[in-house]
Amino acid sequence: MIAVFSGSYFExxxxxxxxxxxxxxxxxxxxxxSNIEPWIVASGGLNPVKxxxxxxDFDEAxxxxxxxxSGINTLxxxx
Numbered sequence: 357m358i359a360v361f362s363g364s365y366f367e368x369x370x371x372x373x374x375x376x377x378x379x380x381x382x383x384x385x386x387x388x389x390s391n392i393e394p395w396i397v398a399s400g401g402l403n404p405v406k407x408x409x410x411x412x413d414f415d416e417a418x419x420x421x422x423x424x425x426s427g428i429n430t431l432x433x434x435x
Contacts, residue, residue, distance in 0.1 A: 357383055357408040360417045368405035374424055375409065380417055383408040 361371050372382045385406040409417045 358411055358414050359385075359406050359408050360414065361407040361421050363405060365405050368407055371421055371424055372407055374420055375407070375413075375417055378416065378420060380409055380413045380420075 361368060363371070368384065372384060375382050385408060386404050
């Protein structure tokens with residue numbers, strides 16, 4: 357497993373959903389503790405949630421995350 361993203365709980369869940377939408381398995385580290393005591397799992401409580409993917413999915417995950425951070429890739433909702 358390779359770490360591909362770290363951020364707040366809500367942002368990490370958005371990225372996780374984008375990755376899982378593309379059938380990339382994601383391991384979420386510090387998912388629960390980031391809400392209870394984020395300063396315990398990360399210095400100053402900044403970016404406490406970490407996402408990890410399998411090495412074979414790293415390149416695709418990196419592209420998806422870069423697109424998300426630049427505003428190109430967002431979660432689509434049906435109305």
